[in-house]
Each structure stands twice: as structure tokens, then as C-alpha cells.
Amino acid sequence: MSVIQQTRRYMHRNIGARISALLALPLFWLVVIYIGSLAALFITSIWKIDTFTSKVVREFTLQNFIDVFSDRAYFNVTIRTLFVAICVTLICAIIAIPMAFFMARIAKPKSRPVLIALVITPLWASYLVKIYAWRTMFYPEKGFINWLIEPLGGSSPGFGMVAVIIGLTYLWLPYMVLPIYAGMEKLPDSVIDASADLGAKSGRTFFDVILPITWPSIIAGSIFTFSLSMGDYITVQILGGTFQMLGNVVYQNFSLNLPFASAVALIPVLIMMVYLTSVRKTGALDNL
Amino acid sequence: MRVTKLRRFAVLMAAGTLVLAGCSSSSDEEGSGAYAGPVKDTPGTINVLAWPGYAEDGSTDPNVDWVTPFEKATGCTVNVKTYGTSDEAVQLMQGGGYDVISASGDASLRLIYGGDLQPVNLDLIPNYKDVFDNLKDRPWNTVDGKNYGVPHGRGANVLQYTIGKVNPAPTSWSVVWEPNSPAKGKITAYDSAIYIADAAVYLMSTKPELGITDPYALDQTQFDAAMALLAQQKPLVAEYWADYTKYIGAVQSGSITVGTSWQVIANVLNGEKETVGAVKPVEGATGWSDTWMISSKTEAIDCAYKWLNHIIEPSVNAQAAEYFGEAPANSKACALTASKDHCKLYHAEETDYWSNVYYWKTPTEKCLDGRTDVKCVPYAEWVKAWSSFRNS
Numbered sequence: 001m002s003v004i005q006q007t008r009r010y011m012h013r014n015i016g017a018r019i020s021a022l023l024a025l026p027l028f029w030l031v032v033i034y035i036g037s038l039a040a041l042f043i044t045s046i047w048k049i050d051t052f053t054s055k056v057v058r059e060f061t062l063q064n065f066i067d068v069f070s071d072r073a074y075f076n077v078t079i080r081t082l083f084v085a086i087c088v089t090l091i092c093a094i095i096a097i098p099m100a101f102f103m104a105r106i107a108k109p110k111s112r113p114v115l116i117a118l119v120i121t122p123l124w125a126s127y128l129v130k131i132y133a134w135r136t137m138f139y140p141e142k143g144f145i146n147w148l149i150e151p152l153g154g155s156s157p158g159f160g161m162v163a164v165i166i167g168l169t170y171l172w173l174p175y176m177v178l179p180i181y182a183g184m185e186k187l188p189d190s191v192i193d194a195s196a197d198l199g200a201k202s203g204r205t206f207f208d209v210i211l212p213i214t215w216p217s218i219i220a221g222s223i224f225t226f227s228l229s230m231g232d233y234i235t236v237q238i239l240g241g242t243f244q245m246l247g248n249v250v251y252q253n254f255s256l257n258l259p260f261a262s263a264v265a266l267i268p269v270l271i272m273m274v275y276l277t278s279v280r281k282t283g284a285l286d287n288l
Numbered sequence: 289m290r291v292t293k294l295r296r297f298a299v300l301m302a303a304g305t306l307v308l309a310g311c312s313s314s315s316d317e318e319g320s321g322a323y324a325g326p327v328k329d330t331p332g333t334i335n336v337l338a339w340p341g342y343a344e345d346g347s348t349d350p351n352v353d354w355v356t357p358f359e360k361a362t363g364c365t366v367n368v369k370t371y372g373t374s375d376e377a378v379q380l381m382q383g384g385g386y387d388v389i390s391a392s393g394d395a396s397l398r399l400i401y402g403g404d405l406q407p408v409n410l411d412l413i414p415n416y417k418d419v420f421d422n423l424k425d426r427p428w429n430t431v432d433g434k435n436y437g438v439p440h441g442r443g444a445n446v447l448q449y450t451i452g453k454v455n456p457a458p459t460s461w462s463v464v465w466e467p468n469s470p471a472k473g474k475i476t477a478y479d480s481a482i483y484i485a486d487a488a489v490y491l492m493s494t495k496p497e498l499g500i501t502d503p504y505a506l507d508q509t510q511f512d513a514a515m516a517l518l519a520q521q522k523p524l525v526a527e528y529w530a531d532y533t534k535y536i537g538a539v540q541s542g543s544i545t546v547g548t549s550w551q552v553i554a555n556v557l558n559g560e561k562e563t564v565g566a567v568k569p570v571e572g573a574t575g576w577s578d579t580w581m582i583s584s585k586t587e588a589i590d591c592a593y594k595w596l597n598h599i600i601e602p603s604v605n606a607q608a609a610e611y612f613g614e615a616p617a618n619s620k621a622c623a624l625t626a627s628k629d630h631c632k633l634y635h636a637e638e639t640d641y642w643s644n645v646y647y648w649k650t651p652t653e654k655c656l657d658g659r660t661d662v663k664c665v666p667y668a669e670w671v672k673a674w675s676s677f678r679n680s
């Protein structure tokens with residue numbers, strides 16, 4: 001008991017101790033677990049391996065980066081990954097903006113919590129269950145999508161890039177809807193009224209008033225969808241057929257050539273850093 | 289003020305990195321000779337790393353279980369973890385935490401030289417004497433005269449096809465390699481660098497001028513030819529597989545009709561009704577010869593030895609070999625299989641059958657076929673080429 005009292009007294013007197021005790025855990029998380037692992041990733045990428053046993057040898061080399069940048073295949077896979085991430089982000093935005101607008105401005109305030117719950121429901125189910133469900137739907141002959149499209153003269157796209165984009169869009173859509181919803185809800189009625197009073201039709205109001213004001217929250221959503229798509233490899237394995245993304249390169253190499261896998265893993269990190277820096281000015285980071 | 293903050297931050301970061309580096313460093317000591325024995329009745333827990341179907345504890349099928357009887361008889365607890373490729377096995381084993389492993393020839397040497405395995409004192413394993421002689425003291429289980437484990441079984445990577453979908457029933461690998469294949473777009477291939485050897489096996493009979501005698505000993509010209517064959521195959525492939533349950537689903541849905549496979553996959557698919565055929569094609573095939581080995585860092589040595597003896601016990605070896613669909617290593621197992629002609633079906637006792645089955649090995653720069661005038665492409669380069677090929 002006296003120990004607790006002593007500590008309490010010490011803490012009361014000493015503001016520095018109080019602050020460090022409060023910050024110890026979050027700082028540990030940020031510095032050791034988060035930044036530390038990034039540093040470990042970078043350090044690993046400048047090491048060698050024993051080519052026979054695949055064990056990491058701690059000797060400096062830049063060969064992994066030379067391998068990544070000199071092989072055309074890895075340039076192509078980077079472009080493919082970027083393309084998929086951009087497509088997923090755009091499709092998510094196109095679906096999410098009207099959805100969020102409806103939820104925040106048109107639906108009755110009473111029904112809003114229900115609508116939000118509905119948007120979040122897919123997140124309650126396991127990632128794998130959802131993707132395997134999509135896999136059965138995409139089967140080229142016996143799948144649901146083929147059954148749906150066949151009478152119209154088409155056929156299922158089968159496994160490949162299209163299936164991956166659809167799968168990822170489905171997975172990450174809630175992460176786009178929620179920030180945009182939050183942004184639209186904050187929008188004061190007065191600006192929309194003012195726009196209407198000044199004679200703008202609803203289309204003009206949407207594009208010239210609502211969209212610019214909620215832009216930061218759209219960017220905030222895009223950070224989620226873009227980064228989650230950049231790093232994904234499981235959906236690609238399950239829906240991609242022979243199609244591969246950067247995550248798969250890492251997955252394929254981490255067991256036999258960890259330094260090379262680390263070098264590849266730095267590519268999405270770099271892309272995300274560029275992306276985050278470029279959107280910083282929009283104020284999107286304050287909306288996360 | 290600002291400088292101090294920054295400096296403090298830098299110190300913290302450096303400390304964090306050091307901690308991480310400390311955690312990841314592992315000792316690389318060689319195993320210090322084999323266990324002298326005797327095997328005692330110490331209870332313990334062993335973590336088993338196995339190919340799917342090798343250590344069944346009833347969780348796949350309640351009727352298929354040879355782990356629980358072992359646990360009851362010995363008091364050792366067994367946890368089983370399965371893996372899909374040898375590369376995955378090597379990675380998991382190097383990460384530590386496993387006591388015994390069923391390793392194929394392309395994993396065993398990498399693990400032995402990496403110091404992850406310990407020599408095995410075969411005198412402590414009574415059932416070893418009944419193992420087929422042509423599996424004893426082979427290069428993938430014995431190094432410098434030291435034995436590193438007990439053989440479990442062997443088999444060929446078969447050509448599997450859906451009956452009725454691929455006509456006529458294939459007898460040659462050409463159905464998966466040639467652009468005019470009737471199964472175009474519904475072909476599957478194994479998703480590992482070791483699959484390059486499958487291309488080499490096909491080239492051995494279709495392009496004899498390349499002079500390949502061992503699909504794991506390829507010089508640069510031969511290797512390039514194999515990679516070119518893989519590139520020719522790529523547009524025909526629906527999916528590359530490493531996860532056998534996903535493979536089974538794809539065959540059932542009809543999105544894959546032909547490709548390289550394991551007998552166990554065909555057996556699962558034929559569980560209710562015969563839907564697929566599995567053959568060793570005329571060109572021969574790659575295959576495996578697996579060995580149970582003990583980690584150099586195990587703390588349950590007695591349980592590990594008991595496991596090695598148990599798993600090649602004739603009745604258990606028969607059960608496991610029959611379930612997986614391969615030839616058992618114990619000669620006495622043949623009399624105990626549920627299906628009386630199992631050993632005949634899998635050619636366990638025929639030496640001829642195995643002459644064109646090329647067991648997985650780890651390719652090295654020094655050619656494994658004995659050539660000394662050229663350098664062969666080592667496995668690290670196979671992996672690089674495979675990764676680049678899959679992403680091109």
C-alpha cells in the first residue's frame with residue numbers, strides 16, 4: 001500500500017515522470033514496433049544470403065536493389081500494382097460518394113445509425129471467407145457471375161486482374177464510405193442553401209460546393225483503399241489466377257531470399273510515402 | 289531544445305533497432321553428434337512439421353488418425369503443422385520451434401548444412417532395419433557418413449486429369465506443355481522454383497540434343513531452354529498451385545482439368561466418385577523421397593526418437609503411405625495395407641519403376657550429374673528466375 005502511495009506522491013510532484021509514464025506505451029508502439037520494423041526492413045534489404053541454405057548473412061550489399069531495378073519483371077509488377085490500387089480507389093470513390101451523400105444528407109437522421117451499421121457489417125466477417133466466396137462466384141463455368149452474365153451473351157472474366165479489382169473494391173469500400181460520410185455530415189446546411197439561393201442547380205451545387213469541401217475526406221478514404229490495395233497478396237492469390245502483385249513477389253521470396261523480399265517490400269513503402277506527402281496539403285491527414 | 293528532442297528520438301530509434309537485431313539473431317551451432325540414448329519415457333511435447341497427409345491426427349478425417357494412438361502410448365503430445373512447398377518447410381524450420389520434420393530431398397540438405405538438423409542414431413530406432421535398402425544411406429538423408437533420419441515414403445509427381453474432360457486420357461506431359469493442348473486455359477502447374485525441373489524432365493525426351501541427364505543439374509543453356517518452355521506454357525495455365533485444398537476446389541468447379549499433382553489430391557477428389565485419373569507419363573516424372581528428421585534444437589529428444597520409430601512402424605507406415613498415396617519405406621508395411629495391392633499399385637518393391645522418377649534435390653553450382661566441364665545453375669538462381677518469370 002505504501003508503495004502505491006509513494007508512487008502516487010512522486011507522480012503528483014513530478015510532472016515529467018507523469019508524462020513519461022503516460023507516453024511510454026504509445027511511444028514504445030510507435031518507435032519500436034512501427035518505426036523499428038521499418039528500420040529492420042531496410043537493414044535486411046542491404047544484407048546477403050547464403051545461396052545454398054538461404055540463411056541471411058549480415059554483410060553489406062546493394063545487389064538486392066540492383067536485382068529489383070534491373071529486372072523488367074519487377075518494374076512491370078510495380079506498374080500493375082499501382083494500376084490495380086488506382087482502379088480500386090477510383091471505383092470505391094465513385095460508389096462511396098453518392099452512398100455517403102445519401103446517408104448524410106438525404107436519409108432521415110433516425111435511420112443513419114442503421115445505414116452506418118449496414119456499411120460496416122461486411123467488416124464483421126472474416127477476410128478469407130469473403131474472398132473465398134468471391135472465388136466460388138468467379139469460377140469460369142460453374143460460378144454465380146457466369147450464370148448471371150451467360151444469358152446476356154457474356155461470360156465470367158474468370159480469375160485475373162478484373163477479379164482482383166472487384167474483390168479488393170468490395171473489401172475496402174467501407175473504409176472509403178465512412179470518412180466521406182463523416183465529411184459530408186459536417187457540411188453546414190447553410191452553404192448548400194446559399195448555393196441554391198444564388199441560383200445553382202443541384203448538379204452545380206454538388207460539383208462546385210459539396211465536392212470541394214468534402215475533398216479532404218475523400219482523399220482520407222483513398223489513403224485507406226490505396227494503401228490496403230498496394231500491400232495485398234492474399235486476394236491476389238485466391239482471385240488472381242496467374243496474375244501477381246508486389247505483395248506476391250514478397251511472399252514468394254521471403255522464405256528463400258529475405259533480403260530481396262525486403263528490398264521489394266520497400267517499393268510500396270516508398271510509393272505510400274510519396275502519396276502521403278502529396279496529399280498532405282489537402283488537409284486529408286487531419287480527417288483520418 | 290529541439291536538438292535534444294531529436295537526439296533523444298534518434299537514441300530511442302537506435303535502441304529499438306538494436307533490440308530487434310538482438311531478437312532476430314540465432315545461433316548457428318552444428319548439432320553435436322547423435323543422441324547416445326537410451327530413449328527414456330520422458331513425457332513431452334513435439335511440434336511436427338509435415339507434408340499434408342503425413343501426420344494425421346483425425347482433424348482432416350476422424351477415421352484417419354495415427355497421431356492420437358502415439359500420444360496415448362507414449363504420453364508425448366504432438367502438434368502438427370503442414371506446409372505446401374519445400375521452400376516453406378525450410379523457412380519454417382529455420383524459424384525454429386519445430387522438433388521433427390518430414391523433409392523432401394530438396395529441403396533436407398539445405399537444413400543439414402544450415403545446422404538445423406541433428407544426426408540420428410539409428411540403433412535407437414528398431415523399425416529402421418525393415419526399410420528398403422535402396423532408400424538407406426542416400427545423398428539426401430546421409431551426409432559424410434552420418435545419417436540424418438528415417439525414410440518415410442516416396443512417390444512421383446503425377447499427371448492428373450479430369451475424366452471425360454481431357455480426351456483421350458493423356459499419357460504424356462505434352463498435354464501441359466504444348467500450345468495446341470486440348471486443355472488450354474485449364475492447366476495447372478506447381479508454384480515453386482523446383483517446377484523448373486519438371487520442364488527439364490520433358491526436355492529430356494523432347495530435346496535430347498540438350499543432353500540433360502539429371503533435371504536438377506542444368507547448365508545455363510539447358511536452364512534457359514527449360515525457362516523458355518515454361519514461358520511457352522504460361523498462357524495455357526489457369527492457376528499455379530501450392531495450396532492443395534484450393535487445387536481440389538478448382539478441379540471440382542471445372543476451372544482446372546489437367547496438371548501436375550500428387551496422388552493424395554487425386555485420392556481426395558476420387559473420394560466419393562471416380563472423377564480424375566493420375567498417371568506417371570512416359571517421359572518420367574519428378575518425385576520425392578521423404579525423410580523424418582530431428583531438429584538440432586529440440587528439447588524433447590526422447591519423444592522425437594519415439595515419433596521417428598512410430599512413423600515407420602509397419603502398420604503406421606502402411607496407413608500413412610496409403611492415405612497419402614505413395615510407396616511406403618518400410619518393406620513390412622506392404623503386407624499391412626488395407627488395399628492388398630497398394631504396394632503393387634505404387635511400385636514400392638519394383639526397382640525399375642523408380643529409374644525415371646527424379647527425386648527432388650537442391651541444385652548446386654557443382655553439377656549433381658558429375659559433369660566438371662561446366663557450372664550448373666544453383667538453386668538460388670532457380671528461385672530468382674522463377675520469381676521473375678511469375679511476375680513477368
